[in-house]
Amino acid sequence: GAGVSQSPSNKVTEKGKDVELRCDPISGHTALYWYRQSLGQGLEFLIYFQGNSAPDKSGLPSDRFSAERTGGSVSTLTIQRTQQEDSAVYLCASSLATGLAGNTIYFGEGSWLTVV
C-alpha cells in the first residue's frame, strides 16, 4: 500500500481480555517496527522484524506481549490479559532493510488502545 496501515484505529477492551493489533507495512519494506506511546510521552520501542524473524524483542514489556509477522508483510501484535497500564497508542512503522542508518522509518497512524 501507499503507507503503513494499522487496524483497528481505536480499541476499547475490558481488563483481562486479549487484543490483537494489525500492521500492514509499506510494500517492499522488509523491516517492521512496533512502538508504544503513552499519553504525553515519547515513543517506546517494543520489537522489530527483519523479514519474518524478530532479532530484537528487547522492548516487549512482559510475556503478555507477543508479535509475529507472516509472509514478510503483515504483522500482528498480541497483548494477552490486558491491564490498564497497557492503555496507549501502538504505532507500527516500516523501512527498507536495516543496516543503513539513513533508511527512513515511516509510521502508521497508530492503534489507540484503552483498557477499562
Added chain:
Amino acid sequence: AQKITQTQPGMFVQEKEAVTLDCTYDTSDPSYGLFWYKQPSSGEMIFLIYQGSYDQQNATEGRYSLNFQKARKSANLVISASQLGDSAMYFCAMREGRYNQGGKLIFGQGTELSVKP
C-alpha cells in the same frame, strides 16, 4: 543512559518567526543517522528531515534545516517562517548503523511547539 535528550518540553514562537528545537545525542557508533519527526494532535508521526553522521553539509528540507554539530553531538532543528500548522510535538531520534542494533530509532521525549498568531 539516555541517548537522545530534548531539553525543551515546550516552546512558543510567533508566527513567521524562526525557532530552534534542541537535541543532543550520545553514541559511540561512528555511523548513525539523526531524524526529526513531527506529531500533530492527530497522532501521526510525520518524517521531517534526516542527517547522516558522515554528511558534510547540514540537511535542509524546505523550511526545515538541521544544525548538525558533530563534536558537540547536537542536532538541532530549525524551522524558519513558522506557521500555525507547525504547532505540534517534535521528536528527535537516532538510529545507530555499524553495529546494527536492529536499526531501530531511539526517540527523545519531545518538544511541544506552539505557534502564536
